[in-house]
Each structure stands twice: as structure tokens, then as C-alpha cells.
Ligand SMILES: Nc1nc2c(ncn2[C@@H]2O[C@H](COP(=O)(O)OP(=O)(O)OP(=O)(O)O)[C@@H](O)[C@H]2O)c(=O)[nH]1
């Protein structure tokens with residue numbers, strides 16, 4: 001096993017092979033790997049933060065990967081260094097498809113300015129999200145200035161991604177009428193833009209109609225007082241340059257956020273939320289590992305289930321021991 005400096009230097013030099021190795025190290029659950037990756041991350045931290053972090057969510061098949069390939073190629077051609085990461089809760093079980101099928105981003109994966117990393121595996125969504133967040137920092141240290149995070153919008157994963165990016169994009173497809181297609185309120189509130197994809201060929205008219213309907217629905221749902229009014233756009237990820245209007249919108253958002261200090265505030269808030277999430281996770285872990293607590297749990301659980309002890313009193317007992 002190498003020393004931290006090996007990884008730190010390699011990443012800072014933008015060495016792809018070492019960047020990959022560092023991400024693999026980060027994903028390992030072995031204790032010694034965790035310690036090492038912790039040191040590597042600490043060493044890289046001063047070199048992070050200088051990228052635009054973009055999250056893309058949408059139902060399976062909405063075209064997230066195609067969109068990312070199209071936008072990513074366009075940006076890479078302009079000289080940006082693009083990294084693509086994924087949070088895929090389904091990859092823990094069988095059949096997670098995000099970035100699994102490499103052919104979907106073949107062009108992007110061969111470009112010299114890009115780096116693509118499939119979803120890390122993990123026991124919990126929290127674990128996968130944590131690794132994605134740290135992977136993002138490592139990619140930034142390697143000089144990537146645009147990070148695209150793909151997540152499938154089926155559960156909580158999109159919310160954890162929304163909390164780690166500067167711009168959160170919800171990709172939709174036309175076809176289900178004028179409602180918000182089952183987008184959860186939390187997701188809608190977190191969205192910085194909603195994009196109706198596949199606005200091409202025979203879908204074109206339908207997509208434009210869906211865009212209008214969604215716009216109305218968004219206006220009715222979200223308060224007008226926000227600094228940034230979530231726009232609803234339409235695009236085609238298979239047309240050349242079809243994602244450009246979306247990118248222009250992202251840049252306009254970034255300009256506004258930087259003018260109003262919203263950019264820093266958002267990142268600060270995310271960092272603090274992240275810290276507390278880690279504290280909570282750590283506390284739970286320690287609680288579970290505490291032998292005194294473990295010893296009393298069966299008895300206390302039994303009493304609570306038999307109504308001999310109130311849940312509140314039981315919780316106090318457990319916490320007092322800790
Ligand atoms: N016509 C058209 N087809 C598209 C467009 N974007 C994606 N597709 C097609 O839609 C299908 C699904 O696209 P993907 O990019 O794999 O979708 P995804 O959202 O990444 O799917 P998962 O990763 O499985 O959740 C593919 O057959 C794409 O070629 C588009 O803008 N127009």
C-alpha cells in the first residue's frame with residue numbers, strides 16, 4: 001500500500017490512473033484503507049471547491065446519460081475538464097443501470113478532457129452519497145472544473161444529490177399530462193431547472209406542450225419571492241448542441257448566485273449540513289458499538305413492547321448509559 005503523498009501528488013498532477021486508484025481506495029470499507037483515504041482527502045482539501053457542481057436527476061429512461069454525454073462533450077470541446085459521477089441506489093441490488101452500460105457514454109469516455117466513474121457500491125444510500133461527495137472533491141483536486149452527478153429519481157438519492165451541488169436539474173419527458181409527473185415536492189423545491197428532454201422528431205410538439213404545462217404547474221406550486229425562478233426548458237440530447245440553452249441557463253444562475261453571495265451561502269450551508277449528517281451517523285455507530293447499551297437493549301425493548309415502560313423513558317435510559 002502506498003503512502004498518502006503518492007495519491008495526493010498523483011491526483012494533483014491530474015494523473016488519471018492515480019485518480020481512479022484514489023477513488024477505489026475511498027470506496028474500500030477496510031479500516032486501513034479508510035484511514036489512508038482520510039489522510040489523502042485531508043491533503044487534497046485545500047485544492048477542492050473550484051468547480052461547478054451539477055446534479056441531474058430524472059426517472060429511468062428520461063435521458064440523463066444521453067444528456068450528460070451531449071453536454072459533457074460540448075464542454076470538453078470548449079476546454080472544460082469534465083468529471084461524471086453517479087449515485088445509484090439500485091446498483092446495490094441487481095440491475096442498476098446508471099453508467100453501467102458504458103456504451104451510453106462512449107464518446108465522452110474517450111475524450112481526453114473527461115473522467116467517468118460509475119456509481120460506487122455501498123450498503124446504504126447514505127454511504128453511496130458520502131462516497132460520491134468525496135469523489136467529487138477528489139475530482140476537483142485533479143483539476144476537473146465541471147462535475148456532473150447523475151442520479152435516478154426514484155427515492156431519496158436525488159435529494160442527497162441536490163444537497164451537494166450548485167445546480168440541480170430535473171430531467172423529464174413529455175407524455176403524462178399537465179401534472180408534475182409525480183415529482184415530489186421536496187425535489188421540486190430543490191430544482192434549479194426543469195428540463196423536458198427528447199424535444200425532437202415526433203416528440204417535438206408534445207415536448208413543447210409539456211414544457212408549457214409544467215411551467216404553469218411550477219408557477220402555481222413554487223413561491224414567486226425566490227431570487228431564482230425555477231425555469232422550465234425543453235431540449236434534445238440527441239441533437240448536436242441540443243443542450244446549449246440548458247448550459248446558458250446554468251451559467252445565468254451561477255452569475256446571479258455569485259452576485260448575491262448565494263453561491264457561497266449555499267456551499268456553506270451544504271458543508272454544515274454535511275458535518276451534522278456525519279456527526280449523527282457517527283453517534284449512531286458508536287451507540288450500536290457501545291457494549292453497555294447493547295447489553296440493556298433486549299430488556300428495554302421487551303419492556304417497551306409489553307407496555308411496561310414508555311418509549312420516552314426507555315430512550316432516556318439508553319441515552320443515559322451512553
Ligand atoms: N429522441 C431522443 N431520444 C433520447 C434523448 N435522450 C435520450 N434518448 C434515448 O432514451 C433512451 C434512454 O436514455 P438514457 O440516457 O439511457 O436514459 P437515463 O435517464 O440515463 O436512463 P437510466 O440511467 O436507465 O435511468 C435511450 O434510448 C436514448 O437514446 C433525446 O433527447 N431524444
Ligand SMILES: [Mg+2]
Pocket residue numbers: 064065066097098099150
Ligand atoms: Mg443513465
